[in-house]
Amino acid sequence: MRRPAKRVTSADVARAAGVSAATVSYVLNDTPGQSIPEETRRRVLDAVKRLDYRPRGSARSLAAGRSDVVLLSIPHLSIGPGINRFVEQFATALADAGLTLVTHLAGAPGRPLPDVCAAIDASVVVSLDPLDDETVQALRRAGADLVFTTEFEAHPTMRLMGRLQAEHLIDLGHRRLGYAMPEHPLLRKIAGDRLAGVAEACAHAGVDPPTALDTRLDGAAMARAARRWRRESVTAVCAYNDEVAIALLMGLRRAGLTAPGDLAVIGTDDIPLAQAADPPLSTIAFDLEKVGRSLADAVVANLSGRKPRLTPASLSPHVIHRAST
Amino acid sequence: MRRPAKRVTSADVARAAGVSAATVSYVLNDTPGQSIPEETRRRVLDAVKRLDYRPRGSARSLAAGRSDVVLLSIPHLSIGPGINRFVEQFATALADAGLTLVTHLAGAPGRPLPDVCAAIDASVVVSLDPLDDETVQALRRAGADLVFTTEFEAHPTMRLMGRLQAEHLIDLGHRRLGYAMPEHPLLRKIAGDRLAGVAEACAHAGVDPPTALDTRLDGAAMARAARRWRRESVTAVCAYNDEVAIALLMGLRRAGLTAPGDLAVIGTDDIPLAQAADPPLSTIAFDLEKVGRSLADAVVANLSGRKPRLTPASLSPHVIHRAST
DNA sequence: ATGAAAGCGCTAACAG
DNA sequence: CTGTTAGCGCTTTCAT
Numbered sequence: 114m115r116r117p118a119k120r121v122t123s124a125d126v127a128r129a130a131g132v133s134a135a136t137v138s139y140v141l142n143d144t145p146g147q148s149i150p151e152e153t154r155r156r157v158l159d160a161v162k163r164l165d166y167r168p169r170g171s172a173r174s175l176a177a178g179r180s181d182v183v184l185l186s187i188p189h190l191s192i193g194p195g196i197n198r199f200v201e202q203f204a205t206a207l208a209d210a211g212l213t214l215v216t217h218l219a220g221a222p223g224r225p226l227p228d229v230c231a232a233i234d235a236s237v238v239v240s241l242d243p244l245d246d247e248t249v250q251a252l253r254r255a256g257a258d259l260v261f262t263t264e265f266e267a268h269p270t271m272r273l274m275g276r277l278q279a280e281h282l283i284d285l286g287h288r289r290l291g292y293a294m295p296e297h298p299l300l301r302k303i304a305g306d307r308l309a310g311v312a313e314a315c316a317h318a319g320v321d322p323p324t325a326l327d328t329r330l331d332g333a334a335m336a337r338a339a340r341r342w343r344r345e346s347v348t349a350v351c352a353y354n355d356e357v358a359i360a361l362l363m364g365l366r367r368a369g370l371t372a373p374g375d376l377a378v379i380g381t382d383d384i385p386l387a388q389a390a391d392p393p394l395s396t397i398a399f400d401l402e403k404v405g406r407s408l409a410d411a412v413v414a415n416l417s418g419r420k421p422r423l424t425p426a427s428l429s430p431h432v433i434h435r436a437s438t
Numbered sequence: 439m440r441r442p443a444k445r446v447t448s449a450d451v452a453r454a455a456g457v458s459a460a461t462v463s464y465v466l467n468d469t470p471g472q473s474i475p476e477e478t479r480r481r482v483l484d485a486v487k488r489l490d491y492r493p494r495g496s497a498r499s500l501a502a503g504r505s506d507v508v509l510l511s512i513p514h515l516s517i518g519p520g521i522n523r524f525v526e527q528f529a530t531a532l533a534d535a536g537l538t539l540v541t542h543l544a545g546a547p548g549r550p551l552p553d554v555c556a557a558i559d560a561s562v563v564v565s566l567d568p569l570d571d572e573t574v575q576a577l578r579r580a581g582a583d584l585v586f587t588t589e590f591e592a593h594p595t596m597r598l599m600g601r602l603q604a605e606h607l608i609d610l611g612h613r614r615l616g617y618a619m620p621e622h623p624l625l626r627k628i629a630g631d632r633l634a635g636v637a638e639a640c641a642h643a644g645v646d647p648p649t650a651l652d653t654r655l656d657g658a659a660m661a662r663a664a665r666r667w668r669r670e671s672v673t674a675v676c677a678y679n680d681e682v683a684i685a686l687l688m689g690l691r692r693a694g695l696t697a698p699g700d701l702a703v704i705g706t707d708d709i710p711l712a713q714a715a716d717p718p719l720s721t722i723a724f725d726l727e728k729v730g731r732s733l734a735d736a737v738v739a740n741l742s743g744r745k746p747r748l749t750p751a752s753l754s755p756h757v758i759h760r761a762s763t
Numbered sequence: 764a765t766g767a768a769a770g771c772g773c774t775a776a777c778a779g
Numbered sequence: 780c781t782g783t784t785a786g787c788g789c790t791t792t793c794a795t
Contacts, residue, residue: 223539
C-alpha cells in the first residue's frame, strides 16, 4: 500500500511534448495574452493525457500566490440529510468555474478551521456555521482571500421558517399553536429563532402566543407532550424539524390521538421519511440545490471581482402541504 | 470581503525571534536530530503565537515532498446519519497524529477524486467507496502515497449485517423471513449483499429462504408489501435500513397490523428515530466512533511504517434489540 | 510564439 | 547548536 512514487511533473510533460515548462503552463492555464498555435497546444494536451499529468496544487499555489481550492465548513449537527444535495450542487458549480471543493466538519475537537485552511492552502472559505470576527481574521492570515459566512443559521431565515410553519397552520384555521423544541443543547439557539418566527406570525394574526414544550425523541415522552398540548387547547404544533415531527406523530398514535384531527403537525427539512409518514408530513423545505448553485455563483462572482448577490431570499424556504395538517 | 492580504511567513517569525528560518522550521517540526535550547525554542514559539503564524501547507509539502493532509471520500448516499460521528472521531484521531482531514463527496459530477487529491496535495486518501484499480493508480500518480479503501460496503461486512438481522429473528422463533429492498438503484447492490447474508442465515438454520420485496418509502406501498408478506406466511422482515423499517412500521399500522405481533421488523443503522419509533425499532448498529478511531490508527501506523491492522472485524456490527421484534 | 530565469515559502542537507 | 544553501514544481516577467 505504501511507496515513494515518482509523480509526473510539468517538466515531464514539457519533455514529452518537446516544449518548455512555461509553454505547458500557458496551455494548461489558458494564460491570457499568450497565443499558442493549435498544433503546439495539441501536442501538450496530448502529452498531458498520455502521462495522466495533474499539476500539483501546492506548487501551483506557491508560485501563483493563490489556489483554486474552496473549503466548506459544515456544522457537526448538519441541516438535515439534504445537506448532501447542497454540497453536490455547490461542488459541481464550483468545478465548472475551475474550483475544487473540499469539506471540513466543524465543531469537532479536531483541527480548527484556520489550521485546515492553511494546511490545504484554500483561497476561499465558506462556512455554514456563523464565524466570529476573530476566526475570520485568522482565516485571512491563514491565506484565505475570501471568507463567506452564510445566513443559514442566521436569525432572518430561521425566523422565516417558523413564520411559514405558523402561517400555514393559521391559514388552516388553527388559533392555538404549540412548538416542539428539540432536546439537543446545540439546537436550542436555532430553535429559539424559529420559535420567535412562530410567535411573530401568531401576534400578527392576532392569535395566542405559541406554547413551547421541550421534547425528546421518544415515543412515550411525545405522547405526554401531545396530551399536555391538548389540555391547553392547542390544535396544531410546529415541530423543530421532521424528526421531531415524526416522533410526535408516533407519540400521538400511542396516546390514541390522530393527526391532523386531534393535533395537526408540521416539520421542517422534508426528509425522505416525511412522505412515508402516516399521515404524510407537511413540512418546510429549502431548494437546497438552488442554494448550492447560487452560493457557488456568489463565490465565483466575488473571486472575479464582480459584485456578489446572495440574499437570504435566495434560500427561499417554502411550505409543502401534506396530510398531517 | 476581498483583499490581497499579506500572509505571515516563516521569515517573519525568524526575524521576530532573531533566528534563521531554518531554526523556525526545526522548532516547529521537532526535527529529529536537532537539539534546540529551551530559550531559543521559547523565543520562536513566542513569535509564532504573537504573529499567529501558520505554515503554508503548499510550501511545506513542496519542500518536504509529503503533506500531512488526509482526504476522505464519502459516497453520495452515505452510511446513515452516523457518518458524522465517524468523521468526527476519525478527524480527531488524525489530528492527534498531526494530520489534517478534509472530506470529498464522491459520485457528484464535480471533480474526480484524483483531481481533488492533486489539488490539495493529499498524501493519504481514504475512500468509503470501493475504488477501482485504475483510480487507485491515478491517485498514486496524483501524489497519494497511501490509499485506503475501506470494507464498509464490501461484501463481507454487508453480508454479516444481513446475517445478524436474520439470526436475531430466527433466534426469536421466526421461520419465514421477508426482506425489504430499497428502491434507490444505487442501494440495490449493497442491499443484494445484505440479502445474501439473510439467505445464508436462513439456510444455515434450515428455514425457508427469505422473500424479498421491493419497497418504496411510502405508507400505502408499505401497507401493500406488509399484506403480501403476511399472505406468504412471513412473520418477520429484515429491512434494508431504519428508514425503510420505520416506513414499514407505518405501513403496518395503516394496514391495521401491529409489530411485532403481526410482523416483526428489524432495520440497520440505529438512526435517532429508531428509538422514537412505535414500537421502538430493533436494529443493527456499528460503533462508528470506534471505527473512526481504528481507521485513523491504521492510517498512522501505515504512514510510520508499522503494519496496519484493519480487519472487517473492527467494524463489528451488533444487534440492538428493541420492541419491534 | 516560445524559452530562460527568478522566485513563491518552506525543509533538509551540510557547514561551521 | 544555528545559519547557509539548495532546491521542491510551478507561474510569470522578460527576452528572444
